[in-house]
Amino acid sequence: MLPTIWFLLWGILWAVYFMLDGYDLGIGTLMPVLGKSETDRRLIFRAMGPFWDGNEVWLITAGGVTFAAFPTTYAVMFSGLYTALMLILFALILRGVSFAFRDEYDHPLWKKVWDGCLIVGSFLPALLFGVAFANIFRGLPLDSEGIFQGTLFSLLNPYGIAGGILFLLLFCQHGALWLAAKTTGELEERAAAMARRLWPWLFLMSVIFLLATQRITNLFANYLANPVLLVIPLLAVAALVMIRVYMRKGAWWRAWFASAAVIVLVTLFGVVGLYPNLLPSSIDPAYSLTAFNSSSSPLTLKIMLAVALTFVPVVIAYQTWVHFIFKDKISHEDLAREEGY
Template identity: 45%
Template sequence: MELTTVWFVLIAVLWIGYFTLEGFDFGVGLLLPVLAHDDTERRVMINTIGPVWDGNEVWLLVAGGATFAAFPEWYATLFSGFYLPLLLILIALIVRGLAFEYRAKRPDARWKARWDLAIIVGSLVPSVLWGVAFANILRGVPIDSDFEYAGGFFDLLNPYALLGGLTTLALFVTHGALFVALKTDGEIRHRARNLAVPSVAVTAVLAVAFLTWTQQQTGTTGSAVAFVLAALALVGAGLAARVGREGWAFAGTFVTIALAVAGMFLALFPDVMPSTLAGGASLTTTNAAATSYTLKIMTVTAVVFTPLVLAYQGWTYWVFRKRIATHHIPAAAESASVR
């Protein structure tokens, strides 16, 4: 297998890791006003992701860095053409991170309410725009013969891309609801589980429509298999949630997201950014790649450090594996950044 293909696969794996892990983070933030009825319950929900949310974002940083190093032409065209949506995502992630850190700095209810809103908006914007961005990459965008993006911002807001945004939003809400049900106890757990069942149904409709549309446009045999398995995993998640098996249900949405993202990369290959212009040039794993020497150095680095990162993150999830409930939250005012 050529190193360009190897790094295309590795970048796909990084995006799978990001969406499966950060996806439930976004879902928890989106559901903050829905599942939590008072400040103590909001603190419980934030505590479910408090130890892991920043670690989950590392997958995004590594995916961006790997794209820059392995496929510089892809990175340059993507970040110049999608500048505004990516900037909005970046701002949302920064504001969301600040909200986690600053929410507990003052006991004032209005202060907390403002940062809660920042968490909600900071979760909503990426949840929608990541779907819009990836849908446009799959659909193709106007790229000229010099690999320059020749469209505008509103070219990205086409029906297919908007459906992609709604699909990722619904997936993350469902994923987050099941994570809350898995990680909490008491009333919040029951509310999350009750919400997850109808949420799975809505998500299934959107996901099937989007993945079917994707398959008709650019699909391959491999992507078709991945999409069908993703749909079956989502159905399994709904059935498990209905009978109260939160662990299996969360695993179902985890697998759904992983297979859906894998299917999208299978549908994209060997392109990395197709062009819709008649005289344009699509970016592929070959013409967008860095030099062979660069890819070799990157491969050695990845082989050495990737297992260490995975082991550390796995250990983090193991340490913070227990459920939490309102009785675990002290009545005194918070002094830590995320309590």
């Protein structure tokens, strides 16, 4: 029972991370297209400013929980995906410092460098998280010792790449909607137009990915065994359609929430399909790491559950409060105020 609860929590933590940092990563990726002027670019940074760091902690927590609840999975996943993960970490460092450094020195080249860091530092993680998770859905070449028998390039198979593109589109859609909701005037219009333009591609990619998942992975086995679970992918599709409906009305916040639901449901779709596997082996299913054969001791799982059930709701409460204080649209006056990095 405990491993199953932790399996679900593990999936939810990743889903929340993608839902929250997803908009930052999407906005960063779209920076070259949406940030036409220096003011635009400052507004774009400002639209993420109070949130990105708190969002990134969900990644640290997802990583920490993998370590605590499923140490063997943590060990195999992180060492197996070594190069991809290191690239993500380097990229996230560049992304993070671009916030702290960009406006501290007034020279166009300096700003260009940090804008570039934001773009690369957002694009790469968005793509690579997708590649990594698609490969986990598909199964990793793990041998009987749990040693990863592949390289970065074996991750770049067509299904892995499809996962990367899907994540990129999801996050870009998510980011464009956030920006439309948080800005005014030309920038809002540009972000809105981008969100509208992205949607058909996201829809198409979702269909392709779903079909490929059916052909290439075993994810649907759980769904066929328990058809009631099919409500997850169905809700994901419904939320995807709702993005479109709300965009038509110009209701950017609602569209953003629909997009948040899509990201959470897509992640959960994969995680529920994986159960009880955390890392299925493509060499032999017997070598797969599951919630049961890779979990911590019951005592650790119990203590961690108590910690998680106490503190995660508190975190959600204060992070919601922070989003609420900074919920207003960013204006040009905000840029002139003595606040910010």
